[in-house]
Amino acid sequence: MALAAPALRRYLLLLAQEHLEFRLPEITSLLSLYGGQFSSEQEIRVNSPFWILSIPSEEMARGLMKRTVCAKSIFELWGHGRSAGELYACLKNYPMDKMLPYLQSDSTYKVHIHTFNKTLTQAQKIKKIDALEFLPFKGKVNLKNPEHIFWILEDYGMDPNNVPEEPFHLYFGRWIADGQRELIESYSVKKRHFIGNTSMDACLSFIMANHGRVKPNDVVYDPFVGTGGLLISSAHFGAYVCGADIDYNTIHGLGKASRKNQKWRGPDENIRANLRQYGLEKYYLDALVSDSSRPIWRKGMLFDAIITDPPYGIREATRRTGSQKETVKSAERSTDNHIFVSSSYHLSDIFFDLLKFAAEYLVMGGRLVYWLPIYRPEYTEEIIPRHPCLKLISNCEQMLSSHTSRRLITMEKVKEFKDQDQHSYLLDGQYMPYRGHNSFREKYFSGVTKRIAKEEKDNQK
Numbered sequence: 001m002a003l004a005a006p007a008l009r010r011y012l013l014l015l016a017q018e019h020l021e022f023r024l025p026e027i028t029s030l031l032s033l034y035g036g037q038f039s040s041e042q043e044i045r046v047n048s049p050f051w052i053l054s055i056p057s058e059e060m061a062r063g064l065m066k067r068t069v070c071a072k073s074i075f076e077l078w079g080h081g082r083s084a085g086e087l088y089a090c091l092k093n094y095p096m097d098k099m100l101p102y103l104q105s106d107s108t109y110k111v112h113i114h115t116f117n118k119t120l121t122q123a124q125k126i127k128k129i130d131a132l133e134f135l136p137f138k139g140k141v142n143l144k145n146p147e148h149i150f151w152i153l154e155d156y157g158m159d160p161n162n163v164p165e166e167p168f169h170l171y172f173g174r175w176i177a178d179g180q181r182e183l184i185e186s187y188s189v190k191k192r193h194f195i196g197n198t199s200m201d202a203c204l205s206f207i208m209a210n211h212g213r214v215k216p217n218d219v220v221y222d223p224f225v226g227t228g229g230l231l232i233s234s235a236h237f238g239a240y241v242c243g244a245d246i247d248y249n250t251i252h253g254l255g256k257a258s259r260k261n262q263k264w265r266g267p268d269e270n271i272r273a274n275l276r277q278y279g280l281e282k283y284y285l286d287a288l289v290s291d292s293s294r295p296i297w298r299k300g301m302l303f304d305a306i307i308t309d310p311p312y313g314i315r316e317a318t319r320r321t322g323s324q325k326e327t328v329k330s331a332e333r334s335t336d337n338h339i340f341v342s343s344s345y346h347l348s349d350i351f352f353d354l355l356k357f358a359a360e361y362l363v364m365g366g367r368l369v370y371w372l373p374i375y376r377p378e379y380t381e382e383i384i385p386r387h388p389c390l391k392l393i394s395n396c397e398q399m400l401s402s403h404t405s406r407r408l409i410t411m412e413k414v415k416e417f418k419d420q421d422q423h424s425y426l427l428d429g430q431y432m433p434y435r436g437h438n439s440f441r442e443k444y445f446s447g448v449t450k451r452i453a454k455e456e457k458d459n460q461k
């Protein structure tokens with residue numbers, strides 16, 4: 001006999017209005033990490049700050065909030081409607097046995113009002129709270145330290161120039177937990193010990209770890225590790241982290257500093273010190289000086305997630321070590337036989353190599369999360385690199401300028417890597433679009449971007 005699926009309960013998620021495209025993959029990935037799946041009775045309005053989720057338990061809701069940086073808070077939803085009347089009717093239908101445990105006479109509570117796209121006066125707020133007197137509140141009001149907090153949430157739409165008198169939608173629920181938005185401040189790059197020109201912003205680093213479904217005791221690898229910004233967020237979630245970078249100075253914390261008013265890196269400016277700054281040193285495995293176009297890992301070595309920001313050639317060079325052959329040919333071999341030539345590393349090759357590496361070195365079900373630079377006028381979904389062992393999970397755009405952006409690509413390993421999978425990405429007739437990645441740098445700097453923007457502006461006149 002098949003087991004009955006657990007009954008789903010309704011929760012209201014209040015989301016931050018930032019990185020909008022990244023929110024759904026974050027929430028979906030995190031729910032799947034806790035054994036749930038994304039399900040909603042309403043059609044999710046991707047840009048709205050309010051989503052109703054149907055999930056099996058409060059425990060799952062709390063788990064989600066321990067990880068999300070995209071959502072601010074979650075509530076047990078008691079009722080909602082398109083007008084105050086509809087909300088009250090819905091609340092009157094909410095089962096009494098689910099309400100009563102939170103309304104007992106020996107408990108304390110408060111009601112909070114949150115409005116989106118409108119500010120209410122204190123008097124308006126009090127009127128709305130008083131209108132809920134039909135609910136059987138028996139406890140004492142305590143504004144400072146209540147046991148239970150109930151929220152009225154009102155949605156006045158997305159248009160700040162056209163705010164309606166009455167909200168489009170109203171919700172009422174019991175607050176359960178806040179998300180991890182404070183990590184954005186406490187891990188801010190501004191206060192970080194060791195930074196570089198391309199250190200990843202804290203919020204996006206946490207989003208990447210969440211898209212990658214990083215979990216405690218995982219081993220996470222960044223093949224373009226730089227200052228280790230992406231290791232920090234994974235280590236915060238309890239994963240053991242390691243990385244590689246072609247740049248000796250970056251790995252050893254030597255050379256020029258990236259901070260204004262500081263010429264050289266200080267004695268302890270390195271990746272380990274960054275992890276130590278946040279009490280995460282115990283999660284640091286190591287970082288190696290290594291060229292990611294020539295993987296050094298033995299067969300059978302497996303990572304739970306690969307989370308990385310490869311070079312796009314804008315603020316850092318795309319390069320790789322020259323081959324022995326090339327080196328000899330150009331007679332640029334140093335006296336101690338060390339290969340010192342670095343040749344340019346085409347963007348398309350960087351992504352091919354990265355996908356092949358992930359296909360080979362990820363555990364089954366493990367995720368690759370990386371940024372792909374995009375020249376927007378030429379973007380089609382076809383140019384997202386593919387690999388037969390990797391399934392595309394999400395693809396979210398972050399604008400860089402009017403004509404350039406980068407896309408956060410998340411892929412999951414769904415098939416064991418076999419030797420014949422080495423080059424199969426070339427077989428599906430999409431080789432040409434991939435070559436397009438190579439010219440990103442030229443287009444970024446060529447002035448094409450500025451010229452198109454000017455033409456568009458002129459056309460609007």
Ligand SMILES: C[S@@+](CC[C@H](N)C(=O)[O-])C[C@H]1O[C@@H](n2cnc3c(N)ncnc32)[C@H](O)[C@@H]1O
Pocket residue numbers: 196198199200223224225226227228229230244245246247250290291292293308309310311312316317318319320321345
């Ligand atoms: C965008 S940065 C990564 C920044 C990093 N996420 C951080 O938080 O500092 C890309 C890094 O890739 C490194 N890199 C470039 N070519 C490489 C190669 N062939 N193999 C390994 N690393 C390489 C660069 O030295 C640079 O540190």
